[in-house]
Amino acid sequence: MSRIKRGVTTKAKHKRILDQAKGYRGRRKNTIRVARQAVEKAGQYAYRDRKVKKRSFRALWIQRINAAVRAEGLTYSQFIHGTKLAGIELDRKTMADLAMNEGAIFTAVIAQAKAALPAA
Numbered sequence: 759m760s761r762i763k764r765g766v767t768t769k770a771k772h773k774r775i776l777d778q779a780k781g782y783r784g785r786r787k788n789t790i791r792v793a794r795q796a797v798e799k800a801g802q803y804a805y806r807d808r809k810v811k812k813r814s815f816r817a818l819w820i821q822r823i824n825a826a827v828r829a830e831g832l833t834y835s836q837f838i839h840g841t842k843l844a845g846i847e848l849d850r851k852t853m854a855d856l857a858m859n860e861g862a863i864f865t866a867v868i869a870q871a872k873a874a875l876p877a878a
Contacts, residue, residue: 772790775790775793775794776788776793778793779796779797782796815851816850818854819850819851819854820834820850820854822854822857822858823837823853823854823857825857826857826858826861826864827857830865830868830872836875837868837871840870840872840873840874840875841867841870841871841874843871843874844870844873846867846870846871848867853867
């Protein structure tokens with residue numbers, strides 16, 4: 759039976775890891791053992807942070823909406839409650855964009871939400 763040599767396969771696997779480690783500092787970029795650890799850890803961070811990114815953006819949108827709404831004399835929670843009662847189905851990303859770039863339109867949305875709130 760002939761002998762199987764795996765040099766080609768191993769070299770290809772190593773090359774793939776080292777290509778992913780390109781730009782890292784020190785031995786992390788050129789030593790396979792260290793590079794493999796660094797690439798695996800980077801993958802873990804990337805996976806985790808794809809979820810954290812969504813949280814961070816939602817928090818940013820809420821801050822922007824809150825700032826714009828407070829200028830009109832409401833709180834964020836009152837505004838969101840008013841939009842639900844008024845049947846306004848805009849998501850927070852869109853509302854934050856309106857608050858930043860289309861102030862007049864967002865003021866109209868705030869007015870609708872205010873009108874829908876029960877008089878206290």
